[in-house]
Amino acid sequence: MLLTNDEMKMLDGQFGPGVQRCMHMLVQWGELFGAEKMVDVSNAHLSTNFPIDAIIEMSESANRVKTLSTTHTVYDPKYWKDAHGVAVESMAGGYVSGDEENFKLRMGLFEKLGVLPTNTCSPYLIGIVQRPGDVFCMTGSSGQIIANSVFGARAGRESVSTCFAAAITGKTPQMGLLLKENRYAKVLFRPENLDCRLLDEADLGAIGYFMGEIAGTRNAAIEDIPAGLSFEKCRMLLSPMPVSGACVMCHIIGMTPGSHTEEEAFNRKKPEETHIISNREISQIYQRLNDAVSNNVDMVVLGCPHLSIVEIEYIAKMLEGKKISMNVRVVVGISKTMYALAKECGFIDILESKGVIMVNTCVSGTNPFLFSHGGVGVAATNSARAAHYMQRMSGGKTKTFYGNMKKCIQSAITGQWAG
Amino acid sequence: MKLKGRVVYPGKAEGEAVVTNIPFSFLGELEPATGEILSPTHEHYGKSLKQKIFVCPTGKGSSVGPGIAYIAKKFGSLPAAMIVKEVEPVLAAAIIFAEIPAIDNLDQDPTEVICTGDHVIVDAENGIVEIVKKNL
Numbered sequence: 001m002l003l004t005n006d007e008m009k010m011l012d013g014q015f016g017p018g019v020q021r022c023m024h025m026l027v028q029w030g031e032l033f034g035a036e037k038m039v040d041v042s043n044a045h046l047s048t049n050f051p052i053d054a055i056i057e058m059s060e061s062a063n064r065v066k067t068l069s070t071t072h073t074v075y076d077p078k079y080w081k082d083a084h085g086v087a088v089e090s091m092a093g094g095y096v097s098g099d100e101e102n103f104k105l106r107m108g109l110f111e112k113l114g115v116l117p118t119n120t121c122s123p124y125l126i127g128i129v130q131r132p133g134d135v136f137c138m139t140g141s142s143g144q145i146i147a148n149s150v151f152g153a154r155a156g157r158e159s160v161s162t163c164f165a166a167a168i169t170g171k172t173p174q175m176g177l178l179l180k181e182n183r184y185a186k187v188l189f190r191p192e193n194l195d196c197r198l199l200d201e202a203d204l205g206a207i208g209y210f211m212g213e214i215a216g217t218r219n220a221a222i223e224d225i226p227a228g229l230s231f232e233k234c235r236m237l238l239s240p241m242p243v244s245g246a247c248v249m250c251h252i253i254g255m256t257p258g259s260h261t262e263e264e265a266f267n268r269k270k271p272e273e274t275h276i277i278s279n280r281e282i283s284q285i286y287q288r289l290n291d292a293v294s295n296n297v298d299m300v301v302l303g304c305p306h307l308s309i310v311e312i313e314y315i316a317k318m319l320e321g322k323k324i325s326m327n328v329r330v331v332v333g334i335s336k337t338m339y340a341l342a343k344e345c346g347f348i349d350i351l352e353s354k355g356v357i358m359v360n361t362c363v364s365g366t367n368p369f370l371f372s373h374g375g376v377g378v379a380a381t382n383s384a385r386a387a388h389y390m391q392r393m394s395g396g397k398t399k400t401f402y403g404n405m406k407k408c409i410q411s412a413i414t415g416q417w418a419g
Numbered sequence: 420m421k422l423k424g425r426v427v428y429p430g431k432a433e434g435e436a437v438v439t440n441i442p443f444s445f446l447g448e449l450e451p452a453t454g455e456i457l458s459p460t461h462e463h464y465g466k467s468l469k470q471k472i473f474v475c476p477t478g479k480g481s482s483v484g485p486g487i488a489y490i491a492k493k494f495g496s497l498p499a500a501m502i503v504k505e506v507e508p509v510l511a512a513a514i515i516f517a518e519i520p521a522i523d524n525l526d527q528d529p530t531e532v533i534c535t536g537d538h539v540i541v542d543a544e545n546g547i548v549e550i551v552k553k554n555l
Contacts, residue, residue, distance in 0.1 A: 025512075025515050025516060028428070028515050029508070029511055029512055029515055032427060032506060032511050033508060033511070047482075047483065047486065049483075049486065050486060051486060051489055051490060051493075053489075053493065054486075054489055054516075092446060092483060092487075093445075093446050093447055093449070093450065093451065093457065093487055094450070094451045094452065094487065094490055095446065095483050095486045095487055095490065139482055140482070156508070157482075157507070157508040157509060158482060158508075159482040159483070159484055159485045159508070159509045159512040159513070160482055160483055160484075160485055160486045161485035161486070161489070161512050161513075161515075161516040162485075162508075162512050163482075175508075176508060217507070246479065246480070392447075395459075
């Protein structure tokens, strides 16, 4: 790999051992995948659960991060214990620590390095903007696919260690989806006998789930999506693709920057495969994401990915004048920044008066309620991504209902799935 | 039998092979404290990879993988080396981050020519794998 003078100095240790270790890792990683050079990173989004020892090793003598650096969702053990009586030893196979001191130390280290505590999986909702072409090292696959497919930014198949190294060095190897030739679509999906304007966000999530499974690691494209589709619906279409498969680039033809037409999305080549999406495919996914047997709902999960102001307003309006069932806990994922805006708008007062729990934690796979007090029997959600993760991360203990936000909120009111 | 491949991360190790045909993710499949395979549907469920030579086709899944590998390293429960048909970016990042001697792109498919229980000598300085069959 060809390195600039500055990059060579980093590799030689002239900026200290932390920067050296990070650059060394990035060079080794890039060379395995044929990267010819490093590129500047415009934003590194970091896992807040990254092990303390690793943070210390990789930032030794580095005073500050070298690019705009932000943080993913947080599990704050003290908050969860005090506010919700929940204490878990660890989650995600030991990656998420339940130790209060460990959490405080970790967040302190991030602060010292100048990392912004955005604490959300949806930094793009709170002013952390990607432009077309920007290089975005993102922990969290929903943010990767949204950056690539909606904003036209370039986000590769990153991981917690490579994102941290990108923050410390400001660099990442140019490979994978960072290269134009690797961004074109390979698999085409064509809705048939479907009026896409009438689909709700859960229908779109089911379509995304179906597409991800077939696409696997390949880039996808979908046609016939109406140009005016809301940003919220776009997110729900895209965010399941990296969990049912490993797809982090989907050309929404007519919307994704540079993909006005099928020809542009596929670089004038023929799709490797074309798949039809009809009601049949959608209902098959609904069946799999609805594995609950009893109609009773114990928990309603909204905000995977973390909610936008439009979604939080919708929930507040639907709950106004209503009461949440005694047997249901409503858990909503939202960043503190979005929470502040919703507070200004008066939505938070409504939601808190109803007992809605709003957290900047991940509410799907590492939702602490799944792992405490015997777990959760049945969870209802409008997120295909959340349904997938809750079924699996709970080891099959949590069964799910999957449907649109309206149905989820009705279920919260009645205590019965409204499907 | 000897195979030649590409060095993913340098180092030398030898030990008993554990071979799988399922793409591997550190998150959800490896218990970092013990090195045991966590996933109940996995063919090696409950078996420990600690100090073993782990052979798999490629990686998959969560970006948290390198974090789990790092924690497993602190517990001393990582495989002694890995032999991979072909690494993908997250598995490669985990191997580099946890400094596991590893080789991929061998001249034969390692998941076919190596069997669980074989004694394997991995020279990930020179990209050479030597297989001593268990039944010979």
